[in-house]
Amino acid sequence: MDLTTFLIQTLNGVQYGFLLFLVASGLTLIFGIMGIINLAHGAFYMLGAYIVYWLMGYTDNLLIAVLVGLPIMLAVGYLIERFAISYLYDRDHLYQVLLTYGLILIFNELQKIFWGTDFYSVPVPSVLGGSVTLTETQVYPVYRLFISLICMTIAAGMYVLIGRTRLGMMIRAGASNREMAQVLGINIGRVFAIVFSLGAALAAFAGMVGAPISSVYPGMGDQILIISFVVVVIGGIGSIKGAFVGAMLIGLADTFGQVLLPDFASVVVYAVMALVLLWRPQGLFGKA
Amino acid sequence: MTKKSESSRRHFIAGVAATAGLAAAGSFVPTRFAIGVAAPVKVGILLPYSGTYAMLGNSITNALKMRIDQAGGKLGGRAVEYVALDSEMSVPKAPTNTNKLIKKEKVDFLVGPVHSGIAAAMAKIVGPRNAPIMIVPNAGHNGITGSLCAPNIFRTSFSNWQPAFPGGKVMADDGHKTCVTIAWKYGAGIQMMAAGKENFEKHGGKVVKDIQVPFPKVEFQAFLSEIASIKPDAVFSFFSGGGAVKFVKDYAAAGLKDSIPLYGPGFLTEGVSKAQGAAAEGIKTTLHYAANLDSDANRKFRADYEKAYGASANVFSVQGFDTGSLLLQAMAAVGGDTGATKDLISVMEGATIVDSPRGAWKMSKAHNPIQDIYLRQVKSGENLVLGVAAKNLEDPATGCSMA
Numbered sequence: 001m002d003l004t005t006f007l008i009q010t011l012n013g014v015q016y017g018f019l020l021f022l023v024a025s026g027l028t029l030i031f032g033i034m035g036i037i038n039l040a041h042g043a044f045y046m047l048g049a050y051i052v053y054w055l056m057g058y059t060d061n062l063l064i065a066v067l068v069g070l071p072i073m074l075a076v077g078y079l080i081e082r083f084a085i086s087y088l089y090d091r092d093h094l095y096q097v098l099l100t101y102g103l104i105l106i107f108n109e110l111q112k113i114f115w116g117t118d119f120y121s122v123p124v125p126s127v128l129g130g131s132v133t134l135t136e137t138q139v140y141p142v143y144r145l146f147i148s149l150i151c152m153t154i155a156a157g158m159y160v161l162i163g164r165t166r167l168g169m170m171i172r173a174g175a176s177n178r179e180m181a182q183v184l185g186i187n188i189g190r191v192f193a194i195v196f197s198l199g200a201a202l203a204a205f206a207g208m209v210g211a212p213i214s215s216v217y218p219g220m221g222d223q224i225l226i227i228s229f230v231v232v233v234i235g236g237i238g239s240i241k242g243a244f245v246g247a248m249l250i251g252l253a254d255t256f257g258q259v260l261l262p263d264f265a266s267v268v269v270y271a272v273m274a275l276v277l278l279w280r281p282q283g284l285f286g287k288a
Numbered sequence: 289m290t291k292k293s294e295s296s297r298r299h300f301i302a303g304v305a306a307t308a309g310l311a312a313a314g315s316f317v318p319t320r321f322a323i324g325v326a327a328p329v330k331v332g333i334l335l336p337y338s339g340t341y342a343m344l345g346n347s348i349t350n351a352l353k354m355r356i357d358q359a360g361g362k363l364g365g366r367a368v369e370y371v372a373l374d375s376e377m378s379v380p381k382a383p384t385n386t387n388k389l390i391k392k393e394k395v396d397f398l399v400g401p402v403h404s405g406i407a408a409a410m411a412k413i414v415g416p417r418n419a420p421i422m423i424v425p426n427a428g429h430n431g432i433t434g435s436l437c438a439p440n441i442f443r444t445s446f447s448n449w450q451p452a453f454p455g456g457k458v459m460a461d462d463g464h465k466t467c468v469t470i471a472w473k474y475g476a477g478i479q480m481m482a483a484g485k486e487n488f489e490k491h492g493g494k495v496v497k498d499i500q501v502p503f504p505k506v507e508f509q510a511f512l513s514e515i516a517s518i519k520p521d522a523v524f525s526f527f528s529g530g531g532a533v534k535f536v537k538d539y540a541a542a543g544l545k546d547s548i549p550l551y552g553p554g555f556l557t558e559g560v561s562k563a564q565g566a567a568a569e570g571i572k573t574t575l576h577y578a579a580n581l582d583s584d585a586n587r588k589f590r591a592d593y594e595k596a597y598g599a600s601a602n603v604f605s606v607q608g609f610d611t612g613s614l615l616l617q618a619m620a621a622v623g624g625d626t627g628a629t630k631d632l633i634s635v636m637e638g639a640t641i642v643d644s645p646r647g648a649w650k651m652s653k654a655h656n657p658i659q660d661i662y663l664r665q666v667k668s669g670e671n672l673v674l675g676v677a678a679k680n681l682e683d684p685a686t687g688c689s690m691a
Contacts, residue, residue, distance in 0.1 A: 005513065008516075015509065016509065016510075108338060117337075117342035119343065119559075120563050131541070137516040137517075137547050139541075139542060140542070141541040215533040215534050218340060218342050218343075219340045222339070223505075223506070255510040258501075258511065266473075266505075
């Protein structure tokens with residue numbers, strides 16, 4: 001592999017890592033802070049993509065579609081937390097798994113009822129439709145670079161939100177000791193509702209901005225769910241920083257695994273996960 | 289015990305049919321509804337109705353029912369009861385689902401599946417039992433009409449070898465000397481790439497790299513960069529459904545489309561070319577069907593399908609439609625006697641589907657269609673036929689004792 005190819009593949013890996021981070025960040029937020037195993041995360045991702053496809057039928061403008069779609073998903077997340085998840089905080093993880101698995105089935109069925117089983121695509125916004133020349137044969141779509149930029153913004157935004165704001169402080173307090181936080185006058189129920197809707201919206205947002213490059217089809221959320229869990233587990237449950245590093249690690253491992261070890265391409269990611277967990281069972285940035 | 293009593297019942301029915309005629313036979317068929325009314329023919333269907341391939345399952349089922357409804361909604365004079373199960377595209381669940389249809393529902397015919405892995409699992413159960421008659425309306429696994437072939441297993445679609453093999457010659461004819469193949473690493477992908485390679489190298493080409501993408505992964509950037517660095521004359525590829533949409537779009541977005549033309553079996557652009565948009569324009573593929581085939585049968589089929597389901601027909605619905613035609617032919621010949629398995633098999637074996645939207649085709653000795661493979665090109669979102677890439681192409685049926 002010459003230097004140019006190496007650099008291009010690195011770019012591919014980092015870019016894939018950004019995409020993974022975008023999906024996994026919401027999962028680690030819900031999983032780590034609320035202790036909820038949210039299997040429906042992939043369904044939210046799918047829903048985001050379909051909502052954008054649907055709204056694009058009216059506006060033709062991706063930005064407007066995302067701006068309209070996000071409040072919808074925040075509301076969906078809020079309602080699900082209030083009317084379903086909130087009853088299970090004191091229960092075993094198995095109940096949460098059952099509930100959120102049920103949600104997958106419901107959302108998949110709703111998707112089929114509303115949008116059918118056809119494959120759709122969302123056009124790349126024309127402003128970002130250009131491409132950057134890499135070599136004489138390959139160019140790189142500007143939109144992919146734009147997604148990386150968005151992911152960096154989200155990462156920074158979440159870092160500030162959790163670490164530097166009052167809401168973030170309440171979230172962290174609730175995560176480490178729910179009863180004590182409540183005694184101190186924090187409305188934990190509300191905080192958790194906010195966290196869950198944020199997580200759902202993040203997953204949907206990933207589906208929305210990813211729609212132009214991923215296309216929109218039934219079952220698209222199921223595939224993303226597993227790899228998101230891998231990222232979260234590697235990074236350490238609940239750690240945004242961990243999700244970021246984990247996503248980059250998986251993005252690069254997957255890309256170079258496919259190029260250098262094509263026969264083992266499908267297991268490289270899981271081998272990396274196994275190695276990381278052997279070394280640090282709590283994940284790279286997880287609390288022991 | 290059960291088996292014995294079943295077979296004696298069949299003999300009884302067959303005997304009655306021979307002597308007393310069909311109408312009388314109908315009234316002797318045991319029924320759980322009402323005495324004196326013929327029990328409906330049970331058609332078990334195992335197809336994906338959820339997930340990535342849900343569109344395929346729906347297209348096949350719709351067209352199958354449409355065909356039978358057009359013929360009066362009856363098979364050999366008996367009403368039809370459909371028992372459809374969602375295969376969920378799960379190979380581990382295939383044996384359970386198959387047994388459920390055979391043993392619990394006691395279906396007379398088994399239609400399915402879409403996925404090659406499930407097809408192999410089903411064939412291994414259905415083949416050795418010699419019953420019921422199974423009709424594969426999509427899954428192309430070469431082995432179904434090859435090493436796993438059986439008298440009671442038929443296919444109305446294609447073998448993986450069929451739509452891919454002529455593609456190799458198409459690339460060579462277009463003057464390409466080197467090629468990279470890229471496909472999902474599972475039955476269909478591996479078999480199709482092998483067939484394309486076989487014919488490409490036979491005509492002087494050379495496959496310089498065989499890229500296998502883990503199924504059902506749809507992140508292609510790393511592979512596209514690899515193709516760009518190899519710079520072959522052409523790329524031969526199999527993806528289907530959502531993967532096909534994304535691969536074709538990514539391929540164009542990476543700037544490869546104009547410098548390294550993309551070829552492949554028609555699934556690359558079938559039923560998805562609208563979602564692919566401009567990225568699919570000009571791609572040449574080979575398949576046993578094209579939307580604009582110039583025949584009355586095809587025009588009528590497309591108009592009827594559009595009217596009934598509000599969607600465009602595709603190759604999958606053609607396969608479902610022909611499955612219906614095959615059932616109608618066979619059941620008419622035995623007068624609705626589903627117990628006459630041997631007769632049903634011999635009718636199906638000799639069947640020619642004259643009014644197929646894809647053009648007339650004949651069943652081979654291995655129970656796979658002998659059919660024309662068309663060369664198609666995407667123009668304004670439609671797969672338009674350029675010509676016949678291979679006339680009356682018969683699968684080699686490697687390993688089949690019946691061929």
